[in-house]
Amino acid sequence: MSMPRASARRRQWAAAEAGLAIDAHDVLLVVEIASPSTRVTDRTMKPSLYAAAGIAHYWRLDLEPAPCLYLGTRAGVGYEERVVQAGRSADLAAPFQITLDPGHLTR
Template identity: 35%
Template sequence: MTAEPLPESLPGPAQPTKPRWPIPPPGGWTVDHLFSLPDLPPHTELIDGSLVFVSPQRDFHALTLFLLERGVRQTVPDSLRVKREMAVVINSHNAPEPDLSVVRAEAVTGRRQTRYDVKDVVLAVEVVSPDSEARDRDTKPRKYAQAGIRHFWRVEMVGEEDRPVVYVYELDPATKSYIATGIYHDHLKLTVPFDIDIDLSEIDQL
């Protein structure tokens, strides 16, 4: 299945230049399209056969992601690897890109790798942005849970000081849904999926 290209120009008087967006094929885009279409914007996601383009991120997003990645890397066991903004293939029509993932070490095959299979993901983390609230709070966690990712964190910006709050969830395998296990404001200290100890207030010094 291939997408038909948009015409380069139309006959008649000169027209203002418009963005050339790819036209979806019947049945929607697939993972094969996501990784083969030329010139897609960085960090494009595939959700239910639709391409989702990412808006420019706030400073909060970049700093929070750095803080969490650094903290998780400090204690991650040798059997796991920490990955930032990498596609996770759930099925042929869904390849979201968590802000941060922890994957099994054996799933890492090389430095040219562009994706991971959902069965190899132990933890998925989403830092909520204004344009992604519905996806990060509902769509993506539901898909992560149904696909069997055991641990999920949702991170929000709250308070007058715009600090991160981490909402921690664990999978109930019987219902394939997440159960909230804690809300962490200043200090994220966990024992699963491994020992994690992060001072969230350090964002003020970054």
């Protein structure tokens, strides 16, 4: 079954309006909280997929064994990563100005 282009666009727009889908080119930053059951996927597969989709920034908060924030900025086919441990602050200018301490994100 083939769907006319206009109909496909209407469906994409309706899905986006309902919060069901977002085009990757509209995403500036992805933030995830890693869980033990998805840790491998969160560390390896997801960043590769987000970078391939052109998403400029990828942040991941690992809570175990202690809160640690991984701040990724797209560089080539992957992300250049900066690691911030709990009790340390990161002053960021991109994608927006903010100061973060992973230890404060778990309260």
